Amino acid sequence: MKTIYKFISLFCGIGGGTNGFLRSQGEWKGAVGRFEALVGIDADPMICRNYERITGSPAACMDLFSRQQYIDFHDQEPPVDWKEVTAADIRYVCGGEYPDVIFTSPPCKGFSGLLPEKSAKTKKYQALNQLTLRGIKLCLDAFEDDLPALFLLENVPRIKTRGKKLLDEIKALLHSYGYVTDDADHDCGEIGGLGQRRKRYLLIARQEQKCCSFVYKPEKKPLKTIGDIIGPLPMPDDPIAGPLHRLPRLQWKTWQRLALIRAGGDWRDLEKIDWHNLRITYEPRKGALGVADWNEPSGAVTGAAGYGRSNGTQAVADPRLPEREGRHPGVYQVVRFDEPAPCVTGTRFGSGALAVSDPRTGFAEGTHRSIYRVQSWEEVSGTVTGAIGPNNGAICINDPRLQHQAGRYSNKFQIHDWNEQAATITGTSDIQAGAPSIADPRLNCSPRSGTMGVQAWDEPGKTVIGSGDIHAGAAAVADPRIPEAHEKGVFVIIAEDGTWHRPLTTFELAALQGFDYLADGSIFTLEGGSDAKCREWIGNAVPPEAAEAIGNVMLAALMPSQEGVWVLGHTDIWVGPDDAEKEVEFAH
Known part of the structure; x- marks a missing residue:
């Protein structure tokens, strides 16, 4: 019995979907089935490089635009060495093997609600949208003599409106090749058990001759909270988590704004605050300017420790004085005022010359005892005297005016x-x-919904988007863990709810998407991109846990289909017969 099923990924991104499929397993009559990735295809060489690092599978850098689509998108002719990809090229990068499943996640910018309607209708984004159809057509041509059992197309939910005509063309094309199709929205958070809500569109096409068994929907799982995901991670800026775990260096006013927004709210909360009665107070953290006891354990040694700093206990009450020849035993000695003095020597203070505990205050005869006194504004004044200066007894007042x-x-x-x-x-x-x-x-901007959103620690996060940033969405969290120290540019303002409202790091956004370790076991990181570019790649990726859940139900349909067996599932049907057949079957 066949137990290894081959698949390819078009517009593979950094490999979240592939990673999820590789984790999937199916079982039939004691045999365990799994997936193997033939190739991931993307036009960005750095995405291909990261795909290989994350999944451990090969990638091919290929631009799937037609020539005219390239011109419409880039507004210029392609380079001399550019060539239009053909079906033969797709077969070549697969090494001559035929896939059982093709997973495609084409660019979603043109369909996304984050893009204005006017921009979405331009030639540039219409060309980008056409990749949904072109990718599937290339694969159908490439593997026409041995068609894949399943096709999947994943995208944003708005594709159903902005891309309706394209979806109609895609479905008609797949039907002409003997596929039945179903498309619906699902929440990746629910099928993958993620720490975020992530609504996505998925079209699944089943080749009835290759896969006679229905594809059922994955079971829904409880959502995790943001705290469940990022709570076990190191604190931001800890180098152990790599370069993606660095907090953005924000302006002081932005930190203030975040502190004033309630957990679960966004920039609109700033319009409701009673700012007249708010102020920021400085509370030195425990140990500032502290002197440690010689007989007790030391406080934690921090990276910001240094002499002359007020950020930690970096001094000690040391009882030892180094002994050296010629030093007098009375070094630093303070003699009582009412006792005889030791021998007077010619050495300087610190080498044996004594000091005295002098009880006299230096007040001249007749001077007032209120010398240098500052009197409270709310209290009764002391006696008015004829002295003319504060050093002669004239009182001072703490005047609030x-x-x-x-x-x-x-x-x-x-x-x-x-x-x-x-x-x-x-x-x-x-x-x-x-x-x-x-x-x-x-x-000083026109914020979109969710801008400067501060998410609650104990609730699921909002969708991780490609432009994830506090200025573009809900990309901050009310963190109950208060850090010990931070470098310049990171301000710890404790909000009224007792938490630190701070931006999510790129590494934490990756964790919310389900990325933790690379194929070699090292901690997750990305190569070759700015922080903004890495966030875009992460936000565009398919969460591995969600892909794993989809892969499990595909294997559950593929394995019995080899023997022509139809298996009854316990969840709703995702891809059964086409709509006309369903009506006849369920009518009986």
Whole structure:
């Protein structure tokens, strides 16, 4: 019995779907079935390189545009060495083998709701959208004499509206080759048991002569929370997790905004806050300027430790004084005022010259005992005397009023209300001299839904998108773990809920997508891209756990189909007979 099923991935990305299929298993009559990847195909050489590192399977760098599609997308002729891919090229990169399954996840930018409708209708994005049809047609031509048992097309849900005509063409094409099709949305989080909700579209085509058994839907699994996924990970900026685990260096005002947004909210919360009654206070972390006890264990040694710093206990009460020849036993000695002094020597202080605990305050005869005294604004004053200075007994007062000197404007440090008229515009140049400030409620951008979204630690995350960033979506988390220390540019502001509202790192976004380790067992990382590019690759990937669940139900249909056996499943049918046949069958 055949137990190894071959598949290829078109527009393979960094290999999440492939990784998931490789983990899948099926069982039939004691035999265990699994998948083997023939090749992953993508136009980006760095994606192909990362695909190989992540999956351990070969990749082929191929641009699947037709010549006209290339021109429409790039607005220029292709290079001299560029050539249009043919069906023969697809067969060649498969090493002459025929796949049982073809998985295709074509570019979704043109179908995504993140792209304005006007842009989606341009020639550039229409050419990109055409890859959905072209990829499938190339494979049908390449393997026409031994068709794959299953075709899968994965994309964003909006493809059903923006790409309706293309989907109709694809289904008609597949039907002409003897496939029955079904398409529906599913939540990758539910079928993969992820820590995020991720709605996706999936078209599955089943070649009835090759796969007579129905493909059933995977079981739904409980969603994990963000904390379940990233809680066990090292804290951000810990080098053990690699370069993708670095916190973005944000502007101070952005950190403030994140701290003011409630967990589960976004930028719209900023319009509701009572900012007049809010302020940020500095709370030194435990151990700042601390001196450790000689007889007790030391605090943790941190990477930010250093002399002259206020970020940790880096001093010790050392009882030892180094002995050296010629040093007097009374070194640093402080003699009581009411006892005889030891011998007076000619050495300097620190080498034996003594010090005295002098009880006298140096007050001259008749001076007041309130010398240098600062009196509270709310208390009764001391006796008014004729002394003329604070060092002679004249009291000082902690006056909360700002005194207006001659020539100084009365609106010093004034902040105007957004809804009221401004004060007179003067020629002064700073807020201390009368130039007013304004409580401006505007953000200097047009935020989309979810911008600066702060996600709750104990709930599933929102979909990881290719443009994942706090300025483009919900890419921050209310982290209950408060860090010990951070380098410049990372500010730890404890929000009112007692958590640290901070951006998610690229590594944490990858973890929410199900990426943890590479094929060689090393921790997940990506090569050859900026942080923004890595986030795009991760956001575009298929979560491995979701792909594994899909792979399991495909194997459950493929294995009995070898013997022409139809197997009854316990979940809903994903791909059964076509719609007309279903109506007849279920009517009886």
